[in-house]
Structure formats: structure tokens, C-alpha cells
Amino acid sequence: MTHRKVAELLAAAPTSQTVTVKGWVRTFRSNRFIALNDGSTIHNVQVVVDFEQTPEAVLKRVTTGACLAVTGKLVASVGSGQAVEIQAESVAILGDSDPEKFPLQPKKHSLEFLREKAHLRPRTNTFGAILRVRHALSFAIHQYFNDRGFYNLHTPIITASDAEGAGQMFRVTTLDPVNPPRTEAGAVDYREDFFGRSTNLTVSGQLEGELGALALGLIYTFGPTFRAENSNTPRHLAEFWMIEPEMAFYDIHDNMDLAEDFVKTVIRYALDRCADDLAFLHKRLEEEEKTKPQAERALPLLEKLQFVVDNAFERLTYTEAIDILLKSKPHKEKKFQFPVEWGIDLQSEHERYLVEKHFKKPVILTGYPKDIKAFYMKQNPDGKTVAAMDVLFPGIGEIIGGSQREDDYDKLRTRMAEMHVPEDGLWWYLETRQFGTCPHAGFGLGFERLVQFVTGMGNIRDVIPFPRTPKNAEF
Ligand code: 4AD
Numbered sequence: 001m002t003h004r005k006v007a008e009l010l011a012a013a014p015t016s017q018t019v020t021v022k023g024w025v026r027t028f029r030s031n032r033f034i035a036l037n038d039g040s041t042i043h044n045v046q047v048v049v050d051f052e053q054t055p056e057a058v059l060k061r062v063t064t065g066a067c068l069a070v071t072g073k074l075v076a077s078v079g080s081g082q083a084v085e086i087q088a089e090s091v092a093i094l095g096d097s098d099p100e101k102f103p104l105q106p107k108k109h110s111l112e113f114l115r116e117k118a119h120l121r122p123r124t125n126t127f128g129a130i131l132r133v134r135h136a137l138s139f140a141i142h143q144y145f146n147d148r149g150f151y152n153l154h155t156p157i158i159t160a161s162d163a164e165g166a167g168q169m170f171r172v173t174t175l176d177p178v179n180p181p182r183t184e185a186g187a188v189d190y191r192e193d194f195f196g197r198s199t200n201l202t203v204s205g206q207l208e209g210e211l212g213a214l215a216l217g218l219i220y221t222f223g224p225t226f227r228a229e230n231s232n233t234p235r236h237l238a239e240f241w242m243i244e245p246e247m248a249f250y251d252i253h254d255n256m257d258l259a260e261d262f263v264k265t266v267i268r269y270a271l272d273r274c275a276d277d278l279a280f281l282h283k284r285l286e287e288e289e290k291t292k293p294q295a296e297r298a299l300p301l302l303e304k305l306q307f308v309v310d311n312a313f314e315r316l317t318y319t320e321a322i323d324i325l326l327k328s329k330p331h332k333e334k335k336f337q338f339p340v341e342w343g344i345d346l347q348s349e350h351e352r353y354l355v356e357k358h359f360k361k362p363v364i365l366t367g368y369p370k371d372i373k374a375f376y377m378k379q380n381p382d383g384k385t386v387a388a389m390d391v392l393f394p395g396i397g398e399i400i401g402g403s404q405r406e407d408d409y410d411k412l413r414t415r416m417a418e419m420h421v422p423e424d425g426l427w428w429y430l431e432t433r434q435f436g437t438c439p440h441a442g443f444g445l446g447f448e449r450l451v452q453f454v455t456g457m458g459n460i461r462d463v464i465p466f467p468r469t470p471k472n473a474e475f
Pocket residue numbers: 163164203204205206227235236237238240242244245398399400401402403442443444445446447448449
């Protein structure tokens with residue numbers, strides 16, 4: 001490979017060395033200045049063409065969106081805005097782009113419009129920045145766990161169990177949808193299906209993750225998860241990526257300490273490594289916020305990220321949180337849409353009040369009522385609550401959900417029966433509580449919610465390359 005990355009050239013000394021770059025035209029001004037981007041950085045390299053030397057036929061094909069290979073001298077730029085530029089000696093067109101038809105004109109497009117063009121939107125500044133930050137966070141996550149002796153466990157994507165017990169699963173089948181085999185009673189006979197049973201796409205790798213932790217000590221998963229919930233919110237995807245560490249010998253407090261250190265560390269990594277992209281996203285958000293009244297404006301992006309990294313998260317129990325909500329102004333003035341009382345599943349408006357208005361920082365809530373949480377959570381001695389923890393972030397709400405696990409065989413079985421979780425599909429899970437059970441804990445971080453937080457994007461559909469949401473699987 002003889003061509004160089006734009007990122008590399010922009011940092012190089014302009015010694016008139018001959019270089020080749022390849023990339024896509026962002027703009028072409030005055031038949032002379034090409035802004036070329038190759039995805040290695042948010043910045044473009046300026047290519048100066050000599051229109052007397054460059055054939056007219058080639059110049060005509062230098063249009064926004066076209067793909068070029070340029071060879072020329074890297075020299076100090078006389079114009080402002082860049083330190084170096086390339087004086088082109090040859091311009092080759094690798095791929096034409098019809099300027100009449102290319103959807104990404106050099107102007108501001110709405111995010112909604114760009115969602116319809118998800119095949120091309122990575123070529124915009126905004127999506128280029130988001131995708132680079134997304135990569136950096138993913139890398140930082142693997143590094144974080146690797147540095148601390150966690151093993152990456154690859155849990156299955158196709159499963160017969162419903163880890164969260166919420167029944168929001170996509171079925172996986174090879175049966176003929178028009179004429180499936182039937183049981184004598186007339187139901188679809190999944191014994192005839194590919195796996196000889198009914199299977200789904202996983203909603204979480206946790207249950208298998210626990211099997212790993214009870215052998216390897218510290219594990220984490222990082223994989224796609226699928227939820228068939230009909231939620232058209234800016235925080236839900238039908239296919240999202242989740243990171244699920246699971247730790248033997250951790251209790252709920254160790255779990256909270258790890259979760260807090262983990263998110264802070266990966267955000268710090270992004271601040272260090274993605275300075276240019278975050279500076280761009282910071283400005284982008286600032287422009288967007290200007291359209292809102294002063295009182296509703298969020299903290300500028302970089303300040304917000306620094307604040308989260310520098311300050312301890314607030315830790316309190318669900319019961320304490322309900323007391324705060326009951327005493328709150330919006331509750332007294334009946335401004336909450338959903339009622340507040342002990343036992344409710346906190347709504348986004350409640351979580352946001354706690355995080356954004358009351359504490360003004362990330363919050364970790366523990367000790368949730370057992371009836372609103374999954375069957376596997378450790379039951380507290382009070383008989384009413386479980387050792388659950390949710391980490392709530394400003395602008396996002398729940399970013400992490402986790403718990404200490406019920407490690408007592410009898411208590412787990414009783415809880416499964418109470419919650420109508422069938423034992424036969426989970427015999428292997430129950431056996432871990434019979435053969436060398438131990439206290440253990442873990443959590444799940446929604447990767448896209450983290451990327452949303454770090455990039456300041458308001459809609460989760462804009463932080464994954466190809467979002468899957470109800471009625472939407474185009475690309
Ligand atoms: O709270 P959840 O449902 O927890 C679990 O799945 C546990 N098994 C995790 C564990 O203890 N190992 O999901 C975890 C996180 C949420 O906090 C949220 O950030 C994200 O996953 N999440 C979603 N993100 C995008 N779209 C959705 N539909 C999501 N549902 C959950």
C-alpha cells in the first residue's frame with residue numbers, strides 16, 4: 001500500500017515529499033481547491049489542482065462524493081485553515097459521483113434525512129465522528145477488562161431461554177411459515193424445528209456469562225442483543241450491543257464500584273483519544289442547544305464528560321429515591337405524568353428528575369422492589385427488595401442495569417416458581433447453585449446509550465451504523 005492516510009499527512013512536516021492520498025471529495029471550490037476526506041480524521045486535506053496541468057475531462061469529474069487518488073507534493077499551506085496541503089501532480093478518478101443525484105450536498109442535512117441515507121451518512125462529518133468515537137469506546141472496553149484479568153466470553157446469540165423473563169424475543173426458526181408441522185393439539189410443533197425446540201435471539205448473555213464466571217472468575221461479554229419491544233423512543237433499539245461483566249465473589253457494593261470505575265475509565269479514554277471528533281460534536285451540540293430556551297440547555301458536551309469523570313456518582317436506595325420524588329415540586333404540583341409510590345417501576349421522567357434536577361450527577365440506585373426486577377436477583381433480608389443496581393445518567397436515564405445474583409438454590413427455585421419462570425429450560429443454570437455456588441454479581445451496559453452520552457446525540461438511531469427499530473430494517 002503506497003498511499004498515506006489523511007490523518008498522518010496533516011500531522012507531517014511539509015518537506016515537499018511526494019505523497020499519494022485516496023478519499024472522497026467533500027467540496028471542490030474555484031476549480032482549484034479539493035477538500036478530500038478518507039475517514040481517518042474529521043479533518044479534510046486540501047488538494048490544490050493546477051487547472052492548466054489537469055485535463056478538463058478529469059476536472060469535470062471532481063464532484064462532491066466522487067472518489068479520487070491524488071499524488072502530489074506535501075507543502076506548507078499559504079491559505080489559512082490548514083498547515084499543509086497537497087499540490088496535485090496527478091488526479092485519478094476512482095469513482096464518479098453524479099452531482100445531481102448525490103444526496104449529501106455540502107450543506108447541513110437533518111438527522112432524520114440522514115437516517116434515510118444510512119448507506120452514505122458515514123461520509124458526513126457528524127457520522128464519521130460518531131463512528132470513530134464508537135470504535136474508540138469499544139476498544140477501551142476490551143482494554144479495560146483485559147487489563148484487569150477479565151476473560152471475554154462469547155455467549156450464544158441463539159438461545160432457548162429468556163434471560164430477562166420479559167418475553168420480548170425474536171423467534172429463530174426454519175419451519176415453513178405457511179404450513180408448519182403441528183402437534184396433535186394443533187399447535188406449531190417446534191420439536192420439528194432446526195434445534196428440535198423453540199429458539200430465539202438472545203436478550204442478554206448474562207445467564208451463560210454466570211456459568212463462565214463460576215469457572216473463570218472474571219468474565220465479560222460484548223455482543224449484540226435483541227429485544228422485540230415495540231418502543232419507539234430515542235433510547236431503544238431492537239438490536240443493540242451490550243457489555244456484561246460477571247464476577248465471582250463480588251457483592252453488590254463491589255459491583256457498583258466496578259461499574260463506576262469502568263464507565264469513567266472508558267469516557268476518559270474517549271476524551272484523550274478522540275479530541276478532534278469530540279470537539280466537533282461539542283460545537284455541533286452547542287449549535288443545537290442554542291435553539292432551546294436558556295433554562296433547558298444541557299451542559300456543553302466536553303464539560304459534561306469531564307464532570308462525570310471527575311465526580312463520584314450518587315448512591316442511594318430505591319426507597320430513598322421514592323421519598324425524594326414524593327417530596328419533589330413536580331410531584332406536589334402534579335407535573336409528573338406517572339404517579340409516584342413505593343413499588344412503581346421508575347419512569348424516565350422520575351429518573352431524569354433525580355439525575356438532572358435533584359442530584360445533578362450520575363446516580364446509582366439499589367434495593368429495588370423484587371416484583372419489578374428479574375428472577376435471578378439476590379433477595380434482600382427484608383423480603384421485599386433485591387440487590388439490584390441501576391446506573392442513571394443525565395440525558396440518558398438508565399445506562400447500566402445489574403445486580404448481585406441469587407446464589408441460594410432453594411431461594412432461586414422459589415422465586416422462579418413465583419414468577420412463572422419454567423425450570424426445565426434452565427436446569428443448567430440451577431445446577432450452578434448446586435455444584436459450588438458462590439456469591440457473584442454483574443451488570444449490563446447498553447453500548448449505544450454510552451455512545452449517545454459521549455457523543456451528545458439525542459437519538460439512539462444515530463449512534464449505531466444501521467439501526468433496527470420497529471418497521472425499520474432497510475440497510
Ligand atoms: O437492564 P437490562 O435489561 O439488564 C440486563 O439485560 C441484565 N441481564 C444485565 C446484567 O446484569 N448482566 O439491560 C442492560 C442495559 C440497560 O441498562 C440499557 O442501557 C441497555 O442495556 N438496554 C437497551 N439499549 C438499547 N435499546 C434497548 N431496547 C435496550 N434495553 C436495554
